Amino acid sequence: MNLTATETAAPPHEGFGRRDWVSGRTLGLILFAGALMVAMSLASPSFLTSETLFSQSRYVAFYVLVAMAQAVCLAVGDLNLTVGAVGSIATVCLGMLIAPGQAGLPAWAAVPIVMLIGPLTGLLHGFVITRLKIDAFIVTLSMMFVYMGMRSGVSGGNSYIVPESFWWLGQGGVGGLLPYMVLIVAVVIWGVSYLYRNTVLGRRLLATGSNADAARLSGINTKRMIICAHVLSGCFSVLAAIMWASWSGNAAPQTGDDWLIISFAVAIIGGTGLKGSLISPIGIVMGAIIFKLIQHCLVILRINDNFSNTLLGALILLAIVVDRARERFERKSG
Amino acid sequence: MLELQGVSKFFPGVRALDGVSLEFRAGEIHGLIGENGAGKSTAIKMMTGIHQPDEGRILFDGAPVTLASYRESLAMGIGIVHQELHVFPDASVAENIMIDKLITRRFGGVDWPVVRREAKKHMDRVGLDVEPDRLVRGLSAAQKQLIQIAKALSAEVKVLLLDEPASSLTEHEARRLFALLRELRKEGAALILVSHKLEEIFALCDRVSVLRDGRFVGTRETSRLTTLKLVEMMIDRECNDDHLGVLSPDWNTEVLRAERIVRQGKARGVSFSLHQGEILGFYGLVGSGRTELARILIGEDAMDSGRIVIRGVDARIRNVGESLYRHRMGYVTENRKEEGLMLDDGVQTNLTLPVWPRIRHWLTRRIDPGAEAAAATRWVESMRIKTPRLSQRVGNLSGGNQQKVSIGKWLAADCDILIVDEPTVGVDVGAKQQIHQLIWDLAARGGRSVILISSDLPELVRMVNRLLVFRQQRIVGEVRDIDTERKSYADVSREIAPHFE
Numbered sequence: 163m164n165l166t167a168t169e170t171a172a173p174p175h176e177g178f179g180r181r182d183w184v185s186g187r188t189l190g191l192i193l194f195a196g197a198l199m200v201a202m203s204l205a206s207p208s209f210l211t212s213e214t215l216f217s218q219s220r221y222v223a224f225y226v227l228v229a230m231a232q233a234v235c236l237a238v239g240d241l242n243l244t245v246g247a248v249g250s251i252a253t254v255c256l257g258m259l260i261a262p263g264q265a266g267l268p269a270w271a272a273v274p275i276v277m278l279i280g281p282l283t284g285l286l287h288g289f290v291i292t293r294l295k296i297d298a299f300i301v302t303l304s305m306m307f308v309y310m311g312m313r314s315g316v317s318g319g320n321s322y323i324v325p326e327s328f329w330w331l332g333q334g335g336v337g338g339l340l341p342y343m344v345l346i347v348a349v350v351i352w353g354v355s356y357l358y359r360n361t362v363l364g365r366r367l368l369a370t371g372s373n374a375d376a377a378r379l380s381g382i383n384t385k386r387m388i389i390c391a392h393v394l395s396g397c398f399s400v401l402a403a404i405m406w407a408s409w410s411g412n413a414a415p416q417t418g419d420d421w422l423i424i425s426f427a428v429a430i431i432g433g434t435g436l437k438g439s440l441i442s443p444i445g446i447v448m449g450a451i452i453f454k455l456i457q458h459c460l461v462i463l464r465i466n467d468n469f470s471n472t473l474l475g476a477l478i479l480l481a482i483v484v485d486r487a488r489e490r491f492e493r494k495s496g
Numbered sequence: 497m498l499e500l501q502g503v504s505k506f507f508p509g510v511r512a513l514d515g516v517s518l519e520f521r522a523g524e525i526h527g528l529i530g531e532n533g534a535g536k537s538t539a540i541k542m543m544t545g546i547h548q549p550d551e552g553r554i555l556f557d558g559a560p561v562t563l564a565s566y567r568e569s570l571a572m573g574i575g576i577v578h579q580e581l582h583v584f585p586d587a588s589v590a591e592n593i594m595i596d597k598l599i600t601r602r603f604g605g606v607d608w609p610v611v612r613r614e615a616k617k618h619m620d621r622v623g624l625d626v627e628p629d630r631l632v633r634g635l636s637a638a639q640k641q642l643i644q645i646a647k648a649l650s651a652e653v654k655v656l657l658l659d660e661p662a663s664s665l666t667e668h669e670a671r672r673l674f675a676l677l678r679e680l681r682k683e684g685a686a687l688i689l690v691s692h693k694l695e696e697i698f699a700l701c702d703r704v705s706v707l708r709d710g711r712f713v714g715t716r717e718t719s720r721l722t723t724l725k726l727v728e729m730m731i732d733r734e735c736n737d738d739h740l741g742v743l744s745p746d747w748n749t750e751v752l753r754a755e756r757i758v759r760q761g762k763a764r765g766v767s768f769s770l771h772q773g774e775i776l777g778f779y780g781l782v783g784s785g786r787t788e789l790a791r792i793l794i795g796e797d798a799m800d801s802g803r804i805v806i807r808g809v810d811a812r813i814r815n816v817g818e819s820l821y822r823h824r825m826g827y828v829t830e831n832r833k834e835e836g837l838m839l840d841d842g843v844q845t846n847l848t849l850p851v852w853p854r855i856r857h858w859l860t861r862r863i864d865p866g867a868e869a870a871a872a873t874r875w876v877e878s879m880r881i882k883t884p885r886l887s888q889r890v891g892n893l894s895g896g897n898q899q900k901v902s903i904g905k906w907l908a909a910d911c912d913i914l915i916v917d918e919p920t921v922g923v924d925v926g927a928k929q930q931i932h933q934l935i936w937d938l939a940a941r942g943g944r945s946v947i948l949i950s951s952d953l954p955e956l957v958r959m960v961n962r963l964l965v966f967r968q969q970r971i972v973g974e975v976r977d978i979d980t981e982r983k984s985y986a987d988v989s990r991e992i993a994p995h996f997e
Contacts, residue, residue: 360862362852369849372838379796379827379835380849380905381820439840 187433187488191448198455206462216341218454220332220409223347224402225450228421229428230354231398233446236429237358238391239371239438240298244287246421247309248396249403252279254313256404257322257413269328277400283309284396288389298388313415322413332409343405350398351443358441367391371438427474428453431481497522497686498543498574498655503552505538512538515552516712518705520655525677525687527697527704527718531730531952534707536690540657543688544576545569575648579660581640583632590615590628593647618646622676638669645676655686662696663781674700694723706730724986740936742979743961745774750808751945752825752913754793757802762788764969766802770913770947775939777956777978778949779992780966786949787830788969790915794819794827806913820850823913826906828899830917830949836902839891843883844872846890846901850909875904879934896927903934914938917949932959957985965995 203209228245235242259265259272267275283305290301335341358364369377370387378384402421407413432449433442456477460470498520505513513535520526530536541547542554545563553560556572563569566576583592591598593615601607615628624642632640641661648656658677662670677687677700691697697704698718706713706729713729749772757766766789770776778786791797793804795813804811806823819825829835837846848868855867872886879900883893890901899919906914916935920928936959938944950956956963957978965973973995975988983991 356862360860362856362861362863365845365849365852365863369838369841369845372841373835375835376838377849379794379816379829381815381817381909382849383815383817439838 187485188442188445188448191432191445191452195448195451195455198452198459202455202458202462209458212339216335216339218458220341220343221454222447222450223341223343224405224409225424225428225453226347226351226447227398227402227405228425229432229434229446229450230350230443231395231402232425233429233432233434233441234354234367234391234394234398235298236434236436237371237438237441238367238388239374240291240388240391241302242287242298242392242395242425243302243306243422244283244309245395245399245425246418247306247313248279248283248399248418249406249421250313250415250418251283251309252276252400252403253407253413253417254317254322254415255279256407257317257324257415260324260328261322261413262325264322269325273404276404277397280396280398280400281393282396284393285389287396288392291392292385292388317415319415321415324407324411324413326411328408329411330408332405332407343409346401346405350401351447354441355443358443363390368439368441371435371440423471423474423478424453427478430478433485436482497557499555499558500539500542500549501553501555503539503542503549503554505542505547506550511710513542513549514710516707516710517552518712519715520686520688522654522686523681523684524702525681525689525700527701528688528690528707529692529694529697529704529726529730530707530713531692531954534730535710536707537659538710539707540576540659540690543569543574543655543657570651570653573652573654574657575651575653575655576657576659577641577644577648577661579663581637581644583640583643585633586631588629588631589619589624589626589635589643592632592643593618593650595647597650614650615646618650621649622646623672636669638665638673641665641669641673642676645673649680653685655688656680657688657690659690660692661689662691662693670696694726697726698723727985738958739979739982740932740958741940743773743775743936743940745939745945745961746772751806752793753805754789755803755805757789757792757804758800759788759792759797760800762797762969763792763799763802766969766971768964768971770945772945773939773943774962775936775946775948775960777960777963778947778966779951779953779956779963781951784966785969786966787917789966790827790917790947790949793915794825796827820906820909820911821853824909824911825913826909826911826915828903828906828914828916828919830921832898832902837890837898840889842887843876843881843890843893843901844869844886847872847875847904847908850905871908875908879904879907880930894923894927896923896931899923899927899931900934903931907938912942912944913947914944915947915949918951919948920950920952920955935959953989954985957983957988963988963992965992967995 208214231245232242256272256276257264259267259275260269287301287305290296291298331342336345358368366377366382367387367390369382370384374384403417406417428446428449430436431452432446434440434446456473457470460467460473500516500518502515502517503513504511504515516535516539518539528536528539538547542549545565545568548562548564554563555561561572563572584595590612594611599607599610599614612628619628622642622645624639624646626635626639632643662673665673681687689696689701701718703715703717704721704726705715706726708730750769751772752770755767757763763785766785780786788797792799795815795818804813806825811823813819813823816827833839848871851868851871852863855864855871856862857864869886875881876883876886881897881900881904883897890898893901903916903919919931919935923931932955935946935948939946948956948960961977961979963975963978964971973992975983975991977983978988
């Protein structure tokens with residue numbers, strides 16, 4: 163069948179934006195999250211209070227950031243094992259700069275300095291991966307240990323106190339209802355959506371993830387794209403670390419130890435393509451909500467918290483299995 | 497011994513084999529010949545259990561068999577020696593030969609003395625005269641080829657498929673290989689030689705079967721066949737012999753000139769020029785330096801020395817982006833699935849990828865969705881790409897339509913120098929015609945300059961006005977005025993034959 167004029171006049175967003183903005187998959191996630199929420203509010207009357215929502219929405223916002231750090235790398239076809247380790251380094255640096263007994267800088271001076279860690283580590287990873295042609299897995303695996311050793315050595319395992327003057331970011335909110343964290347992450351989500359759907363850079367990042375050889379032979383500087391993805395990833399990690407420190411009131415070097423599994427779980431449940439080229443900010447938000455709800459479930463059901471990793475691992479696998487089945491089905495139908 | 501009866505195989509959008517019947521006898525060397533995309537490799541895969549026929553059946557010793565995997569076909573006694581050298585470079589010769597049948601002692605340890613002795617036996621049979629313990633790394637191509645043959649023979653095969661076995665050998669080595677094959681024939685094996693070199697077929701085969709566009713043309717005894725007759729069987733007279741027309745290039749406008757381009761192992765001092773509105777053919781076998789040169793021209797590979805001049809200006813091209821955006825030169829790759837397309841993405845994305853920077857808003861950086869859809873629609877319509885919608889996954893299109901998308905990308909990007917590498921491999925006949933016409937029109941009507949890389953000589957004869965012959969990373973010959981003097985396939989083959997001696 164040839165394309166006729168009437169058929170081509172209509173569609174505004176084809177191309178990369180076509181898949182998974184609010185696709186069937188995301189819709190499924192929304193329904194699943196909704197069902198969980200209903201079940202939860204029936205099981206526990208304290209669930210739907212404004213206090214719970216205020217605190218839980220901050221968790222969701224935080225998970226979204228951590229997952230974004232993984233998703234931008236997955237979208238170019240790499241993975242990033244340093245998501246937590248970079249967060250950890252950033253936390254220790256923030257502590258050293260801001261804690262009263264240490265440098266004692268004010269937040270407006272310390273935070274921008276710490277923010278530099280994201281792009282710097284990202285550049286480093288990106289350069290090693292593209293110039294020395296070493297697999298991202300190996301590079302980020304080794305760098306993860308490099309960072310973890312550094313933060314333990316520097317901090318000696320002790321937490322730094324975050325002065326109360328900086329608590330507002332993680333703990334405050336607009337009118338006591340809308341946490342600043344949620345606000346900031348909403349802007350990030352919008353930015354990421356815009357980037358990947360509407361800009362050349364974002365589309366090229368996705369093209370690189372889709373087929374790096376074809377992208378390169380179509381005139382895309384794929385090395386630059388990979389570096390760019392790692393820089394973005396680092397920025398999200400650091401942002402998450404700063405928010406977490408402000409929220410918890412101290413800069414603990416252990417921050418980030420559990421981020422890796424979170425980053426994969428939320429990103430994958432949220433529909434990020436494991437082999438690149440697919441990223442859905444809305445899906446990631448839904449993934450983060452589902453993730454939080456499941457944790458909540460564990461609490462309500464009084465399941466030993468120590469089992470949560472088992473569940474997470476199983477959940478990642480399940481999400482992938484379901485996606486594979488869908489993919490096969492869609493390819494057949496066409 | 498081995499027989500295919502009315503076998504067909506379909507792939508999405510392509511009928512790779514269509515009711516093919518072949519019969520191979522014990523004690524003969526049987527040639528299987530056809531152009532690129534004729535269905536040879538599908539037939540081989542069918543006989544070695546990699547593909548299963550969608551229609552028809554396979555008979556072995558007169559009984560119908562199902563070959564579900566290569567293991568099964570090997571157990572049946574059907575072995576294959578591939579064109580590429582599939583060896584383990586860091587294992588010894590003996591290990592390579594005996595890899596799937598290492599003899600063990602009690603407790604599962606390998607009995608190396610026995611393995612070595614067994615391996616030596618097979619090595620002697622093929623005349624491979626090296627130490628069995630020697631590492632394969634560092635052996636010559638011919639020796640590696642012999643290892644593969646020894647390995648196949650060690651499985652006591654009754655049918656041995658050889659896929660272009662001499663393509664990586666020198667002439668002397670090839671002669672020795674052929675002597676070995678004759679020896680094996682005497683021992684009663686059925687040997688199937690897949691080749692597109694006619695000399696090989698005539699030198700070696702008792703009978704030859706010809707495939708064309710997935711269909712069986714015929715089986716003949718080589719002793720009653722002439723080269724000309726065989727060529728006629730291979731190529732479709734009606735659609736291959738006539739020129740698409742006479743091109744009128746502007747010989748005074750040189751759009752691209754390469755001067756003594758050198759790159760280790762890829763190009764050994766190559767010079768040529770391309771003119772406005774010209775279709776210049778690059779003819780040669782795989783590895784002769786055609787694709788290698790193209791990749792240097794577009795900046796995918798760096799050159800060690802040499803000069804590229806585009807429209808009179810010295811061009812230093814470091815990557816494909818510079819070739820595309822600075823010099824409007826595009827390269828349509830020969831591996832469209834691996835390197836040309838993003839198969840999981842839509843037609844529109846694949847077509848408009850290089851256009852994006854031109855249609856974005858200067859401040860918001862937003863790609864204009866209307867302009868993007870319009871660009872895609874324009875090329876879908878003008879190239880007659882058959883797709884139900886612009887967002888259709890390119891992987892679901894037929895081979896011919898995929899190739900059109902792969903070419904269309906560069907047209908959308910406004911390239912007026914186009915290097916097209918093996919554009920009709922794996923596309924069906926109808927689409928082949930359309931793609932030929934399309935490329936020809938680009939030069940004849942669009943005034944673009946095209947380099948057409950092909951190992952399909954009839955294809956080149958149909959379309960180009962000038963042809964460069966590549967051999968061993970050099971240009972060794974040139975055929976001019978193919979369209980103006982209406983040279984036939986036979987004329988051109990005669991002209992280039994001396995370059996291959």
